[in-house]
Amino acid sequence: MDKISIIVPCYNEEKVLPAFYRETAAAADEIVGAECEFIFVDDGSRDHTREILKHFSASDCRCKYISFSRNFGKEAAMYAGLENASGDYCVFMDADLQHPPTLLKEMYRVVSTEGYDCCAGLREDRTGEGRLRNLLSRTFYKIIGRMCRLEMGDGAGDFRMMNRAMADSVLELKEYNRYMKGIFSFVGFDTKWIPFHNEARAAGETKWTFRSLFRYALDGILSFSSAHAALPGIIGALLIALAVLTALGFALSGRGLPGTVMLICLILLLNGMQMLFLSILGQYISRDYMESKRRPIYIEKQRGGVWSSDKSSGKSKRDGAACISGHSKPQSGT
Numbered sequence: 001m002d003k004i005s006i007i008v009p010c011y012n013e014e015k016v017l018p019a020f021y022r023e024t025a026a027a028a029d030e031i032v033g034a035e036c037e038f039i040f041v042d043d044g045s046r047d048h049t050r051e052i053l054k055h056f057s058a059s060d061c062r063c064k065y066i067s068f069s070r071n072f073g074k075e076a077a078m079y080a081g082l083e084n085a086s087g088d089y090c091v092f093m094d095a096d097l098q099h100p101p102t103l104l105k106e107m108y109r110v111v112s113t114e115g116y117d118c119c120a121g122l123r124e125d126r127t128g129e130g131r132l133r134n135l136l137s138r139t140f141y142k143i144i145g146r147m148c149r150l151e152m153g154d155g156a157g158d159f160r161m162m163n164r165a166m167a168d169s170v171l172e173l174k175e176y177n178r179y180m181k182g183i184f185s186f187v188g189f190d191t192k193w194i195p196f197h198n199e200a201r202a203a204g205e206t207k208w209t210f211r212s213l214f215r216y217a218l219d220g221i222l223s224f225s226s227a228h229a230a231l232p233g234i235i236g237a238l239l240i241a242l243a244v245l246t247a248l249g250f251a252l253s254g255r256g257l258p259g260t261v262m263l264i265c266l267i268l269l270l271n272g273m274q275m276l277f278l279s280i281l282g283q284y285i286s287r288d289y290m291e292s293k294r295r296p297i298y299i300e301k302q303r304g305g306v307w308s309s310d311k312s313s314g315k316s317k318r319d320g321a322a323c324i325s326g327h328s329k330p331q332s333g334t
């Protein structure tokens with residue numbers, strides 16, 4: 001029997017938690033071939049969320065909870081949930097029922113029978129979100145799509161079920177400023193997308209303010225791209241080109257180079273050079289910053305063939321059975 005860990009970050013969700021539990025537990029009961037555990041992470045709530053979670057865990061042995069000492073943010077709550085999950089499959093769900101529990105059954109079928117490592121919900125629309133937030137979100141995903149070489153499309157959220165190999169790889173990225181959508185994209189693995197309609201929040205309010213969304217967007221860009229470090233370099237090069245072209249233009253026209261024009265060209269040139277050097281410095285700093293995250297250089301999904309014991313020892317991802325008494329049977333690594 002497989003085990004699915006349902007990880008639920010909760011911040012001031014007293015109004016919606018009972019309905020979430022009722023609906024999700026009913027959906028979990030429908031899943032054939034797997035049992036579920038609920039890992040609720042109370043992210044420093046200031047309402048009665050913790051008392052409700054205590055009650056769930058006392059009345060249902062599938063329910064566990066972790067309570068933070070203060071609000072650390074959804075990313076930290078998801079990390080804590082994943083770190084403490086023991087399931088063969090792990091799924092993140094928001095507590096506000098915006099992620100339909102009825103999809104759990106289909107997600108499990110996809111990851112357990114279709115050979116995918118992950119089944120992710122793809123939000124088709126943004127019902128229940130303000131127009132301005134909608135517009136800003138779309139713009140953000142366009143920018144991040146251009147700046148980072150990773151797939152982080154609009155509509156791809158945190159609602160996804162993944163197998164143990166992918167969950168362990170996500171946990172290997174221990175960076176402090178976490179941006180889960182980028183991390184999912186970074187670790188790779190085969191993902192099947194299933195579209196779903198975004199419902200409005202069942203109760204309570206969104207925890208995002210424009211300020212926190214802006215910070216989150218910045219985290220996303222800074223964690224996965226260093227393209228912005230090239231910006232001063234581009235501006236610097238343009239300033240230098242402008243200075244040279246202006247000076248040349250005046251010199252070639254036979255009018256000579258008036259003192260004020262020469263001064264302006266000199267200022268442009270020096271500023272341009274400063275920007276250029278700033279960009280070079282920025283490139284070094286951004287590379288050092290990326291190094292400091294100590295991300296894995298590669299992520300292994302599977303191995304095939306016969307490996308000497310020292311190389312493959314401790315690798316749970318090793319494929320197939322061990323060779324018996326010298327009959328080295330080649331194994332496929334599909």
Ligand code: UDP
Binds near residue numbers: 009071
């Ligand atoms: N959340 C959290 N910590 C926070 C903010 C949000 O654990 O600091 C949880 C929240 O309780 C919910 C999920 O993250 O389960 C999504 O939050 P919300 O519905 O406010 O975000 P939105 O759907 O508006 O993007």
Ligand code: MG
Binds near residue numbers: 094096098201206
């Ligand atoms: Mg929500």
